[in-house]
Amino acid sequence: EDQVTQSPEALRLQEGESSSLNCSYTVSGLRGLFWYRQDPGKGPEFLFTLYSAGEEKEKERLKATLTKKESFLHITAPKPEDSATYLCAVQPSGGYQKVTFGIGTKLQVIP
Amino acid sequence: GAVVSQHPSRVICKSGTSVKIECRSLDFQATTMFWYRQFPKQSLMLMATSNEGSKATYEQGVEKDKFLINHASLTLSTLTVTSAHPEDSSFYICSARSRQTSNHYEQYFGPGTRLTVT
Numbered sequence: 001e002d003q004v005t006q007s008p009e010a011l012r013l014q015e016g017e018s019s020s021l022n023c024s025y026t027v028s029g030l031r032g033l034f035w036y037r038q039d040p041g042k043g044p045e046f047l048f049t050l051y052s053a054g055e056e057k058e059k060e061r062l063k064a065t066l067t068k069k070e071s072f073l074h075i076t077a078p079k080p081e082d083s084a085t086y087l088c089a090v091q092p093s094g095g096y097q098k099v100t101f102g103i104g105t106k107l108q109v110i111p
Numbered sequence: 112g113a114v115v116s117q118h119p120s121r122v123i124c125k126s127g128t129s130v131k132i133e134c135r136s137l138d139f140q141a142t143t144m145f146w147y148r149q150f151p152k153q154s155l156m157l158m159a160t161s162n163e164g165s166k167a168t169y170e171q172g173v174e175k176d177k178f179l180i181n182h183a184s185l186t187l188s189t190l191t192v193t194s195a196h197p198e199d200s201s202f203y204i205c206s207a208r209s210r211q212t213s214n215h216y217e218q219y220f221g222p223g224t225r226l227t228v229t
Contacts, residue, residue, distance in 0.1 A: 004154075032216045043204045043220035044155075046113070087155070091216045098170075099218065101154040 023088030134205030
């Protein structure tokens with residue numbers, strides 16, 4: 001069974017204090033790994049898709065990386081508006097398979 | 112691009128009544144739409160997957176007669192919670208996968224619907 005584990009569950013950073021969120025996954029063949037941002041009371045907002053080990057993608061202060069077992073979401077010099085829950089999800093390969101989501105990391109950036 | 116809307120954003124209904132939630136892809140055609148429930152401090156739970164013009168595929172443990180899904184067009188899917196009970200109170204979120212990027216598998220989510228059954 002596919003599994004996604006995110007750590008830490010919660011992270012509190014000072015504004016400007018860079019850090020990384022971890023997503024460890026177990027899947028029988030990876031078609032894609034996704035990162036989403038979710039604000040309270042709203043639906044997830046798509047950030048990145050990573051397809052193969054070694055791939056990296058960037059968007060503003062966020063950079064996502066992928067290995068064969070885990071993905072990191074690096075946040076450089078975060079701002080208070082980066083506060084949200086970040087979700088990781090995996091899509092297995094081999095025909096249609098449902099996406100498995102992690103519980104998320106709740107990030108709080110303090111001014 | 113890739114905007115998904117949901118309506119209503121919040122709904123309160125009495126036990127025993129039915130509630131319909133609409134999900135629309137506004138600027139793209141969706142090959143597949145998905146319905147999720149989300150509980151506090153838990154991951155998104157997939158309820159069902161629907162393709163335009165065909166019956167929805169429900170996940171194990173989800174009652175298809177209680178949660179009716181209709182995918183009438185490439186831009187519209189509806190979820191009807193029939194004979195709602197307080198335990199159906201939850202945050203329901205739809206998502207859509209774009210037909211234009213069928214080689215990619217990311218889903219685009221709606222803003223969610225908070226259902227409260229009294």
